[in-house]
Every structure is written in C-alpha cells, then in structure tokens.
Amino acid sequence: MLINPDLSIILASKSPRRSYLLEQAGIPFTVRTQDVEEIFPADLDPLEIAPFLAELKAEGVRDLLRADNEVLLTADSVVLIDGVKHGKPKSREHAIETLEKLSGRSHIVVTGCCLLSSSKKEIFSSKAEVWLNEMTREEIEWYVDNYQPYDKAGAYAIQEWVGLAKICKIEGTYPCIMGLPVDLVYQHLLKW
Incomplete structure (x- = not known):
C-alpha cells in the first residue's frame, strides 16, 4: 500500500458498506463511532449537502482522535431527484414512494467525505448519475419488503x-453510489 503506513485511519461510520469498500481496497482502518445530529441549512445548494454533512460529522466526532497520526474519515450520501434531497426512508410507504419517483428515470447520488486529523482537514465529494428502468408497484413492494432499505439514502x-436488476446506466463510480468514493479517499490519503 502506498499510503503512509504511519497513518491510522479511523472510519467514523456504522455503515457496513463503507467498511466493506475500504476492506476491498486494502486500506487498513479502525471503526470508532459516535452519533451526530445531521442538520444542514435549508438554503444550502443540494450538491453541497453531502460534503457539508460529512464535515459536520467529522467535527462532531473530533474527540474520537486519540493520537497525532490518526485521521478520521466521515462520509454522507444523498440522493437528488430534480434537485431535491431524498434521504433514508422513514417508513415502508415512504420507501415505496421514493422508489416510485426513481422508477424509469435518472437521479443524482452525491457522496461527501471529510478527512480530519489534529492538524489538517480536507473535504471532497463525488457525484454520479444513475438511470433506472421502470419498476412496477409489485416489484417495488417486493424489494422494500425483502430488503428493508430503511438505512439507505434513496431507499435502495x-x-x-434494485441496483442489480434495474440500473441500466451510471455515469460516475460504483463506490460513490454505494456510499464511499474510494478513488478520492485513496488519492487524498496518498497526499496526506
């Protein structure tokens, strides 16, 4: 690995998908988490919400840093339909409603990241456009009932x-859509 071996990466996320992506990329890390209230200004540009929330999370868990060689990694993903943020669904009906909006059209996924140490902070984001084939109400209900996508922005x-059977095209990277733009994380850690 070309990342400085003296760096100790601390993933401040409970997301199993983010852990999986770092593991697959061979980036060693430790998980330390703490809840942070995710609030953002109502007038914030929708493309800036994810990086804003990633920085908010990092600042909110700054006390998880225990040594000068530790670097916190936080991330947040948002799904935008016609420029409107769609977060994690609050109920079965909300998940169904969100997936009905996504059906047969494109949407934007933005994943923002923040790297934070005792002396440095970098904020960056990745954007992808995703096209979905049409989904019937029956397919949507089956997906929601079988996969329980309540912890996923955009309900999938x-x-x-949904990703395997209904995505017909993406512009951007798969890891960005999955919740962590590993390519950008790696590039930033290389220069850290």
Whole structure:
C-alpha cells in the first residue's frame, strides 16, 4: 500500500458498506463511532449537502482522535431527484414512494467525505448519475419488503436487487453510489 503506513485511519461510520469498500481496497482502518445530529441549512445548494454533512460529522466526532497520526474519515450520501434531497426512508410507504419517483428515470447520488486529523482537514465529494428502468408497484413492494432499505439514502442499494436488476446506466463510480468514493479517499490519503 502506498499510503503512509504511519497513518491510522479511523472510519467514523456504522455503515457496513463503507467498511466493506475500504476492506476491498486494502486500506487498513479502525471503526470508532459516535452519533451526530445531521442538520444542514435549508438554503444550502443540494450538491453541497453531502460534503457539508460529512464535515459536520467529522467535527462532531473530533474527540474520537486519540493520537497525532490518526485521521478520521466521515462520509454522507444523498440522493437528488430534480434537485431535491431524498434521504433514508422513514417508513415502508415512504420507501415505496421514493422508489416510485426513481422508477424509469435518472437521479443524482452525491457522496461527501471529510478527512480530519489534529492538524489538517480536507473535504471532497463525488457525484454520479444513475438511470433506472421502470419498476412496477409489485416489484417495488417486493424489494422494500425483502430488503428493508430503511438505512439507505434513496431507499435502495446499488449492490442489492434494485441496483442489480434495474440500473441500466451510471455515469460516475460504483463506490460513490454505494456510499464511499474510494478513488478520492485513496488519492487524498496518498497526499496526506
């Protein structure tokens, strides 16, 4: 690995998908988490919400840093339909409603990241456009009932049925859509 071996990466996320992506990329890390209230200004540009929230999370868990060689990594993903943020669904009906909006059209996924140490901070984001084929109400209900996508922005995961059976095109990277733009994380850590 070309990342400085003296760096200790701390992933401040409970997301199993983010852990999986770092593991697959061979980037060693430790998980330390703490809840942070995710609030953002109502007038914030929708493309800036994810990086804003990633920085908010990093600042909110700054006390998880225990040594000068530790670097916190936080991330947040948002799904934008016609420029409107769609977060994690609050109920079965909300998940169904979100997927009905996504059906047969494109949407934007933005994943923002923040790297934070005791002396440095970098904020960056990745954007992808995703096109979905039409989904019937029956398919949507089946997906929601079988996959319970309540912890996923936009009510779906690219690595599950919707992503595998209904995505027909993407512009951007798969890891960005999955929740962590590993290419950018790696580039930033290389220069850290």
